[in-house]
Amino acid sequence: MRLSKSVLNHLEAEAVTRVLLEDGYLGMGAEVGKFEEDIANYLKIPSSNVVCVNSGTAALHLAVDSILKPGEEILVPSLTFLSSFQAISAAGVVPISCEVNEETLSIDLKDAVNRISSKTKAIMCVHYASNPACLIELYSFANLHGLRVIEDAAHAFGCSKDQKKIGSIGDIVCFSFDGIKNITSGEGGAIITSDTNVLSIVKDSRLLAIEKDSDKRYVGQRSWDFDVYRQGYRYHMSNIFAAIGRVQLSKFELEFAPKRKALAKKYFELLNSNKYVKFQTVENDVDIVPHIMPIRVLNGERDFLKFELEKAGIPTGIHYKPNHLLSYYGGGKTSLPVTEMVYSQLLTLPLHPEITFSEVEKICELINNLLH
Ligand SMILES: Cc1ncc(COP(=O)(O)O)c(C=O)c1O
Structure with missing residues (x-):
């Protein structure tokens, strides 16, 4: 995967x-x-x-x-x-x-x-x-x-x-x-x-x-x-x-966009009721074709979850390390508490048009078993 x-x-x-x-x-x-x-x-x-x-x-x-x-x-x-x-x-x-x-x-x-x-x-x-x-x-x-x-x-x-x-x-x-x-x-x-x-x-x-x-x-x-x-x-x-x-553009509306949207919807359906998982808020008049699938892990166990998912062969990412923490951009001299808190919670789950719905189900089942 x-x-x-x-x-x-x-x-x-x-x-x-x-x-x-x-x-x-x-x-x-x-x-x-x-x-x-x-x-x-x-x-x-x-x-x-x-x-x-x-x-x-x-x-x-x-x-x-x-x-x-x-x-x-x-x-x-x-x-x-x-x-x-x-x-x-x-x-x-x-x-x-x-x-x-x-x-x-x-x-x-x-x-x-x-x-x-x-x-x-x-x-x-x-x-x-x-x-x-x-x-x-x-x-x-x-x-x-x-x-x-x-x-x-x-x-x-x-x-x-x-x-x-x-x-x-x-x-x-x-x-x-x-x-x-x-x-x-x-x-x-x-x-x-x-x-x-x-x-x-x-x-x-x-x-x-x-x-x-x-x-x-x-x-x-x-x-x-x-x-x-x-x-x-x-x-x-x-x-x-x-x-x-x-x-790629000729395939976008019929192939890539519907698949990305459907996968994101599945993630949302299967994880949204987990009280330790939070999705970003999207306005009603906004239509998203998701490029990445970040969730926030609210129980302080983001790193544990990342480790366990990777152990099960599920790659994850962290989007992103905030730039104000990088030496070239101040090395954390500015304090941005909300950004730093969100950064400690973010975990990106697999998303691309070749992921299958059963793979999403497996990922979500594992997350729900690990976060309860
Ligand atoms: C938020 C954001 N801005 C800019 C870029 C830069 O795009 P590119 O990789 O095509 O240079 C990326 C790409 O990864 C991005 O995620």
């Missing part, structure tokens, strides 16, 4: 073979343009609003870099993957670690407000475990304090709020398509925004900031005589990644 897994078959293999043998071009070309169009069609937005890059971390870095200056600050929940923090600090911007709301596990705005300074220019929310929580409150908060919003939607591809897909609403939204995400392109990510200024910056920045080179790549051209006005990066997506991503 695997905690998470890339689920691919001959269709992705054939798409890669087509690019390798027929296209003769493995860099960023027509296939990437088509993947951007496919994503745009899926989200029902213009394709010019989608910018594919080679990882979710790159997407976040370019997003931060496009709107903030070195030395400025961005509010971010400490309970997130290291990528969110590294993307911020890579741009010379200061991540201000905030608490999470204990129920939703998203950024706690009541805590965040106390951390605003004259240097705070943006807020990065993280759709933890695919939950785009409190989006209305988040955008009101951002408006009130004059902040830009970057949504770290690495977990939230295919999720919706009020029947609108994440990425079709919002300021700047970043997805990850790494190997184990809701869809994968091998490695990859995308920045989605309707802000034309941000779009023009990130389209250039992903290709070493060569002015207006991006669109030419889609028709097999490139700039030979060019100018550069800012720091850029080699973050463009390759045709190989895009070919995998396009097939």
Whole structure:
């Protein structure tokens, strides 16, 4: 059994073979343009609003870099993957670690407000475990304090709020398509925004900031005589990644999304009545396609449970070690008691489209036997 897994078959293999043998071009070309169009069609937005890059971390870095200056600050929940923090600090911007709301596990705005300074220019929310929580409150908060919003939607591809897909609403939204995400392109990510200024910056920045080179790549051209006005990066997506991503997207609604949702529902049904197990709260108008399956173990026995599950061949994870505890981000100088308490309780259970319902039943039976 695997905690998470890339689920691919001959269709992705054939798409890669087509690019390798027929296209003769493995860099960023027509296939990437088509993947951007496919994503745009899926989200029902213009394709010019989608910018594919080679990882979710790159997407976040370019997003931060496009709107903030070195030395400025961005509010971010400490309970997130290291990528969110590294993307911020890579741009010379200061991540201000905030608490999470204990129920939703998203950024706690009541805590965040106390951390605003004259240097705070943006807020990065993280759709933890695919939950785009409190989006209305988040955008009101951002408006009130004059902040830009970057949504770290690495977990939230295919999720919706009020029947609108994440990425079709919002300021700047970043997805990850790494190997184990809701869809994968091998490695990859995308920045989605309707802000034309941000779009023009990130389209250039992903290709070493060569002015207006991006669109030419889609028709097999490139700039030979060019100018550069800012720091850029080699973050463009390759045709190989895009070919995998396009097939994955074509399978998403019929195959991956229903299976992930059904497995999560089963976990919920079988564990929710256990008084020592707590799930994150999800608003009624939010539709989740879960990327990971974290539970909170409330009796202080998380490590015991992890040990026993692993002894029984069931791999588990801990998402995540809070970033404010890492030496590079303060080494715990800031105290975030809710985040630290939640961290001590979190345990991620296996979830990917190839897990079977009987495997979920077995896992839950074991948990219910161990936690009573
Ligand atoms: C919350 C979060 N943010 C950002 C990322 C970065 O994505 P990638 O692995 O594609 O760089 C991840 C991926 O694991 C993530 O879980």
